[in-house]
Amino acid sequence: MIISADTPQHGTISQAPTGSRTENATILVTPQIILGSGLQNLTGSGLLPVDTATDRVRLEYPALHYTVASVNLTEWEGRQYYEFGIIPLSDPDKEGNVPVWIDAISGEPFSPGQDAVKITAEQAKRIVTTSFRSQKPDTVRVRYRDIPTTPGSWDFFLVKMNTTFLSGSLDPETGQIISFSNRIPAGGQPAAPVISLAEAQRIADQTIAGWNGPISINMSAGTFESQKENGTPVAGRYVFEYDRIILDIPCEGDGFTVTIDPVTGDITGYERRWNNPDNAFSIASEPLVTKREATFAILQKTMEISPESINSVRILSTQLQWKDQHAPGVTPRPGSIPLAWNVAFDDETLRATTPPMTATGWVDAQTGTILGMDYTRGQ
Incomplete structure (x- = not known):
């Protein structure tokens, strides 16, 4: 059990989304996870057990980086959701918890606003499943993220044996893969690369072309970065930087970064930066200043x-x-x-x-x- 009745204390749960109805109360709870009163009398309700729901949330917010501070049962627009309060361990003094919801019956992630974007949750799942078919995940989870200072995205998580091994983001309007990172353990790797820099670049080129079609880019840097595992040198990674090209001139920001495992040739990281519309660039492409x-x-x-x-x-x-x-x-x-x-x-x-x-x-x-x-x- 994740939640016990030891060492009770008083506490409250985090705020539910606008338009929701949550049963809030101050109750005796554990110091580990604060329980809302909506979690009482769930026997025979047909809802996902709280421990199981917590395990689902942990796939996206692992204990190594996040604390689950609170959980409650919330009703929003006629459906029931578990609402979790999450605190990043990197910011333990953060005022207020980050609210995270999952469907109380299916266990699927939920975020307010996800129904307003062009790509649905099911479509996002299909795109991710197709794009990473060779990874053979047991489960694919997607969650809509909408932060005021950044464009919205579908965050996705590939799960195998109850562990997230690959995560990334997808454009909610176009379905384009924006970024991902793949966790590949370094243990047991040789000290030197197995594949060459040229071979790794070919893989990076093919990956970008396969996901983006014909676009104008130029590789500006390709390097090998060595690493150590417990003080022992191991094959690190190849890193390739690509610039977007407009009128034969490279961009400072727009482009791609691709990282390749130098032993297996697997893509370990991918970032697509394509943030500016074509008409945003000045029509004056000939410099007057030398x-x-x-x-x-x-x-x-x-x-x-x-x-x-x-x-x-x-x-x-x-x-x-x-x-x-x-x-x-x-x-x-x-x-x-x-x-x-x-x-x-x-x-x-x-x-x-x-x-x-x-x-x-x-x-x-x-x-x-x-x-x-x-x-x-x-x-």
């Missing part, structure tokens, strides 16, 4: 920020990019994403850090205005 002028502008700004470092500044690269990074949930206006010179540089202070750091300056390619500087270590 590369030399942009570099000089950044050197001058560097001298203002850290005059004592100017003699040690080294320009590493200067390239044209679309400066398309913006706050989450923001849709840029048509023509508002500028073409800019991205100037990468360092100085003796940055070179002395472990690992060495790189500073960046942005210069508008049409006006010469400095759009941003990331040179905090030089101050």
Whole structure:
């Protein structure tokens, strides 16, 4: 049993969604999980046992990272749900619990607002099941996530032997896989890769093409990252970065990141960043400011920020990019994403850090205005 009657204390449950009817009361409960009064007299009700419901929630919120603080039975729009209060262990002083609901009969995840999106829960399940057929999960769970500062998504969880081994997110309007990560134990791996960098890139290329069709991208970086397991070197991972290309010019933000297991060739991570509509990019794709002028502008700004470092500044690269990074949930206006010179540089202070750091300056390619500087270590 997860919930016992030992060491009772007083407590209350978390707030239910707008439009719900929950039986709330202050009752004697355990210090581990606060029980709402709606959980009484469930014998013969046909509802999922509370312990079983808690186990289902643990598939999404494992004990290693989350505390289940409370649980109650809630009725919302004529259906009954278990409402759990979740606290991230990374933020134990958080005021109030994060409310999480599952259907009290089926055990399926539920979130207010999921019926308002184009892709239904069942459709999301089918897309995920088809996309990861080779993984052979015992169960696929999906939960709609709607956070005000980020676009909504269907979060999905692949479960085998009552353990979530792969999780990710799916666009609720298009059905596009946005991201996922696959937990592959490092134990027993050899110290060196089995497949080559070129072979791993081919897998990454095929994965992106298979899920996105023909799109304009360019691989900007492909690296091998070594790792250690209990102090012993093991084959780590290949990491590939891809930039979205607009009018033959790469984007700063939009693109893909794919990680590959260097022993098996399995995809261990995938992130699709495709946040900007085509019409958001400026129609002016020919720079009026030269590369030399942009570099000089950044050197001058560097001298203002850290005059004592100017003699040690080294320009590493200067390239044209679309400066398309913006706050989450923001849709840029048509023509508002500028073409800019991205100037990468360092100085003796940055070179002395472990690992060495790189500073960046942005210069508008049409006006010469400095759009941003990331040179905090030089101050």
